[in-house]
Amino acid sequence: MHAQYGPAIGDIIEGALSWHMWGRLGWLDIKRRYRRTLIGPFWTTLSLGIFILALGIMWAHLWKQDPKTYLPFLCSGFLVWVMVSTTLIEGCAVFFSAEGLIKQLRFPYTTLVCSVVWRNVIVFLHNLIIFLFVSLYAGVQFTWATLLVVPGLLLVIVNGLWMVIILGLVCSRYRDIQQVMSSILQLAMFVTPIFWTADQLGERFGAFIDYNFLFHVVDIVRSPLLGKPPALWSWIFVGAATLLGWVATLVIFSRFRRRITYWI
Amino acid sequence: MASLVLENVTIDFPIYGSQKTFRHALFEKTTGGFIRREGTKNQRVTVRALENISLNLSHGDRLGMIGHNGAGKSTLLRVCAGVYEPTYGKISINGKVSPLFSTSPGLDGDDTGYENIQTCGMFLGMTPEEIVRKTPEIEQFSELGDYLSLPVRTYSTGMLVRLGFGIATSIDPEILLLDEGLGAGDARFAERANKRVDALVERASILVLASHSDALIKTMCNKAILLQGGRVIASGSVDDVIKEYHDLNKSVA
Numbered sequence: 255m256h257a258q259y260g261p262a263i264g265d266i267i268e269g270a271l272s273w274h275m276w277g278r279l280g281w282l283d284i285k286r287r288y289r290r291t292l293i294g295p296f297w298t299t300l301s302l303g304i305f306i307l308a309l310g311i312m313w314a315h316l317w318k319q320d321p322k323t324y325l326p327f328l329c330s331g332f333l334v335w336v337m338v339s340t341t342l343i344e345g346c347a348v349f350f351s352a353e354g355l356i357k358q359l360r361f362p363y364t365t366l367v368c369s370v371v372w373r374n375v376i377v378f379l380h381n382l383i384i385f386l387f388v389s390l391y392a393g394v395q396f397t398w399a400t401l402l403v404v405p406g407l408l409l410v411i412v413n414g415l416w417m418v419i420i421l422g423l424v425c426s427r428y429r430d431i432q433q434v435m436s437s438i439l440q441l442a443m444f445v446t447p448i449f450w451t452a453d454q455l456g457e458r459f460g461a462f463i464d465y466n467f468l469f470h471v472v473d474i475v476r477s478p479l480l481g482k483p484p485a486l487w488s489w490i491f492v493g494a495a496t497l498l499g500w501v502a503t504l505v506i507f508s509r510f511r512r513r514i515t516y517w518i
Numbered sequence: 519m520a521s522l523v524l525e526n527v528t529i530d531f532p533i534y535g536s537q538k539t540f541r542h543a544l545f546e547k548t549t550g551g552f553i554r555r556e557g558t559k560n561q562r563v564t565v566r567a568l569e570n571i572s573l574n575l576s577h578g579d580r581l582g583m584i585g586h587n588g589a590g591k592s593t594l595l596r597v598c599a600g601v602y603e604p605t606y607g608k609i610s611i612n613g614k615v616s617p618l619f620s621t622s623p624g625l626d627g628d629d630t631g632y633e634n635i636q637t638c639g640m641f642l643g644m645t646p647e648e649i650v651r652k653t654p655e656i657e658q659f660s661e662l663g664d665y666l667s668l669p670v671r672t673y674s675t676g677m678l679v680r681l682g683f684g685i686a687t688s689i690d691p692e693i694l695l696l697d698e699g700l701g702a703g704d705a706r707f708a709e710r711a712n713k714r715v716d717a718l719v720e721r722a723s724i725l726v727l728a729s730h731s732d733a734l735i736k737t738m739c740n741k742a743i744l745l746q747g748g749r750v751i752a753s754g755s756v757d758d759v760i761k762e763y764h765d766l767n768k769s770v771a
Binding site: 274275278282286289354355356357358359360361427512515516517 | 531532534596599600601602603615617619620623624626628629633636637640641642643645646
C-alpha cells in the first residue's frame with residue numbers, strides 16, 4: 255500500500271482546525287460526568303486528592319522527607335502522569351469506539367484524536383485544584399519559572415496528539431495493544447520518578463531517567479508547577495521526541511489512514 | 519458545480535478472525551522469512567463487496583440504486599460518502615456530501631434535545647451558525663415544545679424519530695446520499711415527513727438513493743442502476759432498470 259501524504263496531512267490540519275467539533279465532543283463528555291451528580295468530574299479529583307494526601311504523608315514519613323517538599327512534588331508529578339497515561343489508554347480506543355460515526359460520515363480522524371486529548375486536558379485542569387491546596391499548605395513559591403507551565407503543557411499536548419494517532423491506528427487493527435499499553439503504563443508509573451525523586455536513584459541507574467521519555471514529559475510540567483525551570487535536557491529530549499514522533503506518525507498515518515474504516 | 523465520479527471502484531473487505539491478533543502478527547514477523555521460503559502465502563481472507571463500479575453524476579442527477587439485500591447498495595453509498603476509500607479504482611467527489619444513513623449521528627440519551635440538535639447537526643456537516651439558524655425550523659417540525667429542554671432518553675420512540683428526522687432534513691445538501699428507511703412514525707407524521715424529504719431532495723444538486731422499493735425510485739429518481747453481487751448489472755433509465763430488476767426477481771423465483 256502506497257503512502258498518501260497529502261490526504262494524511264490534510265486530515266491532521268483539518269481535524270486540528272475543526273475545534274468547534276472536538277471542543278464540543280470533549281466538553282460534552284465532561285458535561286455528561288456532571289449530570290445527575292453533585293460534583294461530577296470532581297469525584298475523580300476528590301479521590302485523587304485523598305490518594306495523594308494519604309500516600310504523600312505516609313511516604314514522606316517512610317523516606318524521612320519533609321512533607322512540605324514531598325507532597326507538592328508527588329502531587330504535581332502524579333497529576334501530570336494521570337493526564338498522560340489516561341490520554342494514552344483512552345487513545346487506544348479513539349477510533350474503534352467511534353465506529354458508528356466513522357462508518358457513516360466522512361470527517362477527519364484527527365478530530366476524534368483532538369477530542370480525547372482535549373477532554374483529558376480539561377480533567378487535568380479540574381485536578382489542578384488539588385495542587386492549589388497542596389501548594390497553599392506547603393508554601394510553594396510561584397516564580398517566573400511557573401509561567402513555563404504553559405509551553406510545557408502545550409508540548410505535552412502536541413506529543414499526546416501524535417501518540418494517540420499512532421495508538422488509535424494500531425489498536426484499530428490489533429485490539430490487544432490496549433491491554434499491553436495499560437500494563438506498560440502501570441509499570442512505567444513505578445520506574446518513572448513520580449513517587450520518588452530522580453536524585454534518590456543515584457548514578458548507577460541514571461540512564462534510566464535520562465532516556466525515559468515519560469519522565470521528561472512529566473517534568474516539563476511538574477518543574478514549573480514547583481516554581482523551577484525544567485532541565486534543558488528535558489526540553490531537548492521532549493523537543494526531539496516531538497519531531498521524531500510526528501515524522502513517524504506522518505509516515506504511518508499516510509500509509510494506513512484509509513484502512514482504519516476497514517479495520518474497525 | 520457538484521459532481522461525483524467513480525472510476526472502476528473495487529472494494530475488498532478484509533476479514534479478521536479472532537485468531538489474527540497482535541501475537542499472530544508478531545510470530546508472523548519473526549518467522550516470516552522461513553515461511554516465505556517455503557512458499558506459503560499470506561492467508562488473508564477478503565470479501566469483494568464491490569467490483570469495477572463506474573459512475574458519473576453531475577448536477578440534476580437523481581440516481582436510484584436498486585438490488586437485493588447484500589447486493590452492495592449500502593457499501594456503494596458509503597463509498598460515495600468517502601467513508602470507505604476504494605481498494606482499487608478512483609473516486610472524486612466535488613461538493614459537500616451529506617450522507618443520511620442515520621438521522622441522528624452522535625445522539626446521546628443524556629443530552630437534551632437542544633444539545634443533540636447541535637451535536638447531530640455538527641456531524642451532519644452544519645456550521646454552528648447554520649445550526650442556530652435552523653433550530654426554529656427543527657423545533658417547529660418536531661413539535662416537541664418544552665421537551666427539547668429535557669434529556670432525549672425521556673422521549674418516546676416517535677418523539678425521537680421526529681427529532682432525528684427534523685435535524686437530518688434541515689441540512690442544505692449538495693450531494694445527498696439517502697438510504698431507504700429514512701422516516702417512520704404515524705400516518706400524519708409520514709405525510710409531513712415525505713414533504714420534508716421532497717423539499718430536501720429538491721435542494722440537493724445530486725441525489726443517490728438506495729432502495730428495495732421501485733415505487734420510491736420511480737418517484738424520486740431520473741436514472742437508476744441495478745446491483746447484484748457487488749456489480750452493476752444494469753443501468754440507464756428508471757423504467758428499464760426496474761424492469762430488469764423484476765426479471766431478475768422472476769428468474770430467482
